[in-house]
Amino acid sequence: MRQEPQGEGMKHLGMALAAAGVLFTAGLAQADTLADVKARGTLKCGVNQGLDGFSAKGADGSWSGFDVDLCKGIAAAIFDDPAKVEYVPLSAEARFPALSKGDVDVLVRNSTWTMSREAGLKLLFAAVSYYDGQGFMVPAAKNKTSALELDGSKVCTQAGTTSALNAQDYFQQNNMKLELIQQPGVDELVKAYDEGKCDVLTTDVSQLYALRLKLSKPADSIVLPDVISKEPLGPVVRQGDDVWLNVVKWSFYALLNAEELGIGSKTLDQALKSQKPDVRRFVGADGVYGEQLGLTKDWSVRIVKAVGNYGEVFERNVGTGSKLGIPRGINQLWSQGGIQYAPPIR
Template sequence: MKRFATAFAIATVLALGIQAAAAQATLKAVKDRGELWCGSNGQLSGFGMPDQQGNWTGFDVDFCRAIAAAIFDDPTKVKFVPLTAANRLTAVQSGEVDVLSRNTTWTMSRDTQLGIDFAAVHYYDGQGFMVRKSQKLSSALELNDATVCVQQGTTTELNLADFFRSNNMSLKTVTFATADEAVKAYEAGRCDAYTTDSSGLYGVRTQLAEPTASMVLPEIISKEPLSPAVRQGDDNWEDIVRWTHYAMVDAEELGVSKTNLAEQMSSANPDIRRLLGVEGQFGESMGLTNDWAARIIKAVGNYGESFERNVGQGSPLKIARGLNALWTKGGLQYGLPIR
């Protein structure tokens, strides 16, 4: 009996050890190499794009910086890998990137068939249309017979066909490998409309030669929950990515921001104390340090700060919070409790 117990204990330790080793694989690899590999857009103003000095900026970029800050306490330890819609999912599968933070819609087939997992909805989006004002359109339902430029390999491409079909309208699509090419073709007059997620439309519009000559139609024709994605099978890594998002949302809910972080460290509010690692072992349970969330807020700020700075009122895009407001303010962003 004693021998059985010993054997069982050894087997359990072995099994757990192997499991732990597998689970820690991504975090360990990231720590060993000293930088996070982040799949990013590279062409989308406000979300992921290098600025004129070559520094990567944007809402999706901030998310990777937040993960890097949680791990290394240094938001610059990220290598951004620009990915197109076409190669982004393969890049996650093959391990070319540790995390994909590139306006990617969480769909069931992607979640269940591609060997990837989605961490948390970082941005609630929906597909819209951009048209030239000179066409005097007021609704997407007037687009019968129109030619639409679209990027291939996206949910956008499928939603577009669905929308026209379900409204009994005929459609001509011109499909391009990258968003840049599709937008250029729209600008050259090849298409009557350009379609992508409405966040992307705002970003693209600021970069047109004549931003004021185009407008975004009011219809949102799809649900596009944009989420960072990781490889399936490393639950610990998925936790880190997921809780990076929730830490940013929780921080906004609790009023912890980049500017007041120092004073909040000594706050008496138990929620804040747990978030910032003053109380509890929440960071260590993920293989990080307990001040992981404080590091994130120090580096990129809370969810609202990152939003306003990159795509909201502090940016040329001026996107309203809308669905991405906190749940307390009529939006859908709802921080999960850290406890």
């Protein structure tokens, strides 16, 4: 009888099963992105490769923009230091696989909240940081006044975006012929339009304003008035980590609530001394809201100290006083006639 080898075999099998057990348990373990970020000491934020006003790297290597400020706000809430962010520039096509793989903790990159990106890609949008819609840019010399005059156009857009899909729907629905030219990146997109390889450039209106600045002669192009889609843009996380979803979601809502309560970078000191109940809850003087998030009492104060409130973030980066010059429009607070509305801190 050859007992020994069988015994060895059993031992190996046992080890293999134990190893599989470890792997299995690891696979089932709850994702805890907040703990990972705290342990690493930096937030990995997926951003655009370069879109003025939203996410752009300066000559000194520093990042700025509307989306970048949300990365800074989340880092401030966690570390009380908006500089503790590692920016990971991602193209339209690379962004969701990068988030799914765990290359970034959060994606803050002019991404439209759609059903398939949640249900299909197993991601979650934490909030709508910017309500946008798709538009068209054309050379002013073509004398177009409406998108309905674009029949037979060569239309440039970026691959892997909702813009390409919407353009196809819009032309088909209006019985217009379309030659869609899809570019892999934003530089190729701008170059193709600048060189006259396409008659029209289409993407979200906010991005048209940003891309126009990259043209050799920005003033020679106009943005048509038509808006053909809903593009709710916002920060995205992976499914299966509700604690982290809450940190991202409430960091954004802190920006909106701050503006609504009149708390901004210039009024923060006053707010810290305020007797108003909703201001006291916001600054952490009453309640344990920050602790409930896995953060500190002053989490939202840290955010406002780092980047200001939503209105300040909007105006500084993309508003009428900035290079982009975008009116606040529907991104006004609900109390000011817009649709930006945050649930209360209570």
